[in-house]
Amino acid sequence: MRGDALDAKMEAVARAVGVCHPERIRIQIVDEIPFPWHDPELRETGQRLGLVGDGIRGNAQVFGYAVLSVPDYARSVEKMAHEFVHVMQVEREGSFEAFVRRYLTEVREFGYHRAPLEIEAYAANERFAEGRMQP
Numbered sequence: 001m002r003g004d005a006l007d008a009k010m011e012a013v014a015r016a017v018g019v020c021h022p023e024r025i026r027i028q029i030v031d032e033i034p035f036p037w038h039d040p041e042l043r044e045t046g047q048r049l050g051l052v053g054d055g056i057r058g059n060a061q062v063f064g065y066a067v068l069s070v071p072d073y074a075r076s077v078e079k080m081a082h083e084f085v086h087v088m089q090v091e092r093e094g095s096f097e098a099f100v101r102r103y104l105t106e107v108r109e110f111g112y113h114r115a116p117l118e119i120e121a122y123a124a125n126e127r128f129a130e131g132r133m134q135p
Contacts, residue, residue, distance in 0.1 A: 003028035003066060013077055014084040017124050020091050024065040025084070027074050033058030034068075049107050062086040064096040081124035089117055 003026030006014060014022035035058070037043055060069040060083050067087070073079040086099075093099040099117075106115035 002026065009077070010080055013081050013128065014087065017081055017084045017127075018088040019084050020088070021065070022084070025067060025087060026065060027067045027069055027080075029071055029074055030068050032070065033061045049104070049112065062090065064090055078125050078128045081128040082121045085121040085124045086117070089120070 006022055006025050006027070010027075011022045011025075014025060019025070035042075035046065059073045060067060060079065062083050065087060067074075067080075067083050069080075069083070073083075089103075090096050090099040093102060103115070103117050106117055110116070112118060
């Protein structure tokens with residue numbers, strides 16, 4: 001798997017949010033989060049769900065234990081805590097495919113900001129916000 005293993009601090013954050021195997025996580029730094037704009041169906045679905053579109057910039061994306069991240073996010077304990085919750089959710093769901101099915105169902109039903117999986121992840125942002133909690 002490509003990407004960098006977590007340092008001790010980020011591994012502690014991953015453990016604190018409930019990741020069972022933080023040693024498997026790899027962070028790949030990218031200039032931007034890729035999206036298959038060439039696929040009309042995926043583009044339309046992403047826009048309809050509010051995941052992509054004008055003014056929406058992806059800063060990080062979890063694919064199982066792989067985390068794609070722009071540089072600033074990868075250095076932020078608060079932001080990585082959010083992504084590590086998604087890694088934990090993948091573990092809890094049993095597979096990346098099961099996680100994606102649940103995630104998209106929730107976003108479609110509740111909207112991005114009210115989807116239970118996102119609410120759980122945003123709670124980690126609050127928990128690890130600068131000056132509040134460290135691993």
